[in-house]
Amino acid sequence: MGDMGMKYEELRKRQVEENKKKMDLLKLNQLSITLRESNSPQSKQLKRKARSQEGEKLVLRRSNRVANLPGTSYKESFSATNCRLGRAYSQRRDLSGRVYASPEARAYAENRADAIQAELDPKFPSFVKPMTQSHVTGGFWLGLPTHFCRKHLPKRDEHIMLEDENGDTSETLFLARKAGLSAGWRGFSISHELVDGDALVFQLIKSTTFKVYIIRASEYTEDDQ
DSSP, X not given: OHHHHHHHHHHHHHHHHHHHHHHHHHHHHHHHHHHXXXXXXXXXXXXXXXXXXXXXXXXXXXXXXXXXXXXXXXXXXHHHHHHHHHHHHXXXXXXXXXXXXXXXHHHHHHHHHHHHHHHSOTTSOEEEEEOOHHHHSTTOOEEOOHHHHHHHSOSSOEXXXXXXXXXXXXXXXXXXXXXXXXXXXXXXXXXXXXXXXXXXXXXXXXXXXXXXXXXXXXXXXXXXX
């Protein structure tokens, strides 16, 4: 039984080795066939065609009218756009017409406003409001003294009339939570040509009506020092 087992094992090993040789031979044959096919004229032609098609996909379609024109440089186009935008912003700044009051002119207007307020009937509450750029340009938002709003103005949003020294009125919207005038204030500011440094006296002559006195910083002269 031992001899038979040894013979069987030897036969099995030989069979395995022969199978390996056959597999190696098949791989070599297949590799040789693949190389021959890849070097054939038909294979090279197909490869060239595929490369050509890929290249065509990368080229943007251009009409005959612009086919011979140079391609667009987007970097240059972006720079040119930035330059144009820069010039536009610069022009808007130059044309904004903002006026900046000197410290002396600002102080003059505030002192005059204080003097006018002192002459008003004390039974009508009032306050002085110096104008800054945010009040008369750009956002056109006029914040009012918080303590004044809490004591004298409505507790909810309400339309408030502004009456100038000539009796002309303008309607504005008072925002109670923000304690300021919004819609309508821009129109009043523009129509009365208010600028930075002017000082206004607001006198509450009715529950929702202010009498407004305007003291202009432009009236300041060196003689007022």
